[in-house]
Amino acid sequence: MSTTTIDYYFTPQSPWTYLGHQRFVQIAHAAGATVRVLPVDFGKIFPISGGLPLGQRAPQRQAYRLVELQRFSEHLKMPLNRQPKFFPVGGDPAARLITATSQQLGSDAALKLAGAVFQAVWAQERNIADEQVLAEILKECALDGALAARASSPDVQQLYEAHTQKAIDAGVFGAPSYVIDGEIFWGQDRLDLLEKKLSK
Numbered sequence: 001m002s003t004t005t006i007d008y009y010f011t012p013q014s015p016w017t018y019l020g021h022q023r024f025v026q027i028a029h030a031a032g033a034t035v036r037v038l039p040v041d042f043g044k045i046f047p048i049s050g051g052l053p054l055g056q057r058a059p060q061r062q063a064y065r066l067v068e069l070q071r072f073s074e075h076l077k078m079p080l081n082r083q084p085k086f087f088p089v090g091g092d093p094a095a096r097l098i099t100a101t102s103q104q105l106g107s108d109a110a111l112k113l114a115g116a117v118f119q120a121v122w123a124q125e126r127n128i129a130d131e132q133v134l135a136e137i138l139k140e141c142a143l144d145g146a147l148a149a150r151a152s153s154p155d156v157q158q159l160y161e162a163h164t165q166k167a168i169d170a171g172v173f174g175a176p177s178y179v180i181d182g183e184i185f186w187g188q189d190r191l192d193l194l195e196k197k198l199s200k
Contacts, residue, residue: 003032003034004031004032004033004034004180004181004198005033005034005035005036005180006028006033006034006035006036006178006179006194007036007038007166007170007178007179007180008024008035008036008037008038008176008177008178009038009039009040009163009167009170009172009175009176009177009178009179010039010040010114010175010176010177011040011041011042011091011095011175012039012091012094012095012098012114012117012118013087013088013090013091013094013121013128014118014175014176015069015080015082015122016175016176016187016188017118017175017176017188018078018080018118018119018121018122018123019072019073019076019078019080019188020176020187020188020189020191021111021114021118022115023076023188023191024178024188025111025115027191027194027195027198028198031195033198034107035107035111036107037098037099037102037107037110037111037114038163038166038167039091039094039096039098039099039114039160039163040095040160040163040164040166040167040172040175041091041092041095041160041161042174042175044164044168045164045167045168045172045173046173048168049168049172049173049174050173051173051174053088054088055088066082066083069082070082072188072189079122079123080122080123081122081123081125084121084122084125085125085127086121086125086126086127086129087121089121089127089128089129091128092160093128093131093134094117094128094129094134095160096151096152096156096157096160097113097117097134097138097147097148097151098110098113098114098117099151099156099159099160099163100147100150100151100153100156101113101143101147103150103156103159104144104147104150105143105144105147109141109143112141112143113137113138113141113143116137116140116141117134117137120137131148134148135148170182170184171184172184173186174186174187176188178190178191178194180194180197180198183197185197
């Protein structure tokens, strides 16, 4: 059984993270790998890594992104609204909630919650920046509602910031990124390569 640890960097509003999440969880569990669930703030990562927020990207890049989202949604047979009602959306509240869940209950609970958050944005057209929506998602995941208050605490914010710095130090520049022993696998379309790495 593998004792590999995978650092899983993402932002809650990333469609690519949504498209890869369940496959990643299955791959990691099948390999017996430990997952560190690390939501991060790409608003701090992009300026130092050459990335641009979606609205600042060239029109042809924005157009092609929509084509690719449609392709992968169909290829993976996953429902996806390419231009959901609540997007762009602030990811910090959901990121802190996932961080608090990981801290209090461990990675399995955090992975479950993260998957529900991704679905809320991309399949259910819900506003993950809304505290009431996040409370509903916690309840749907059968997780303690007290985590919402915990997510607002200063130490969870500090942990979120530490995860972001950890991503910067690791050379992460996009979501999702899966990191094993310093080796970055960027994007849900690299999951086959990640699985191969885990099988060695």
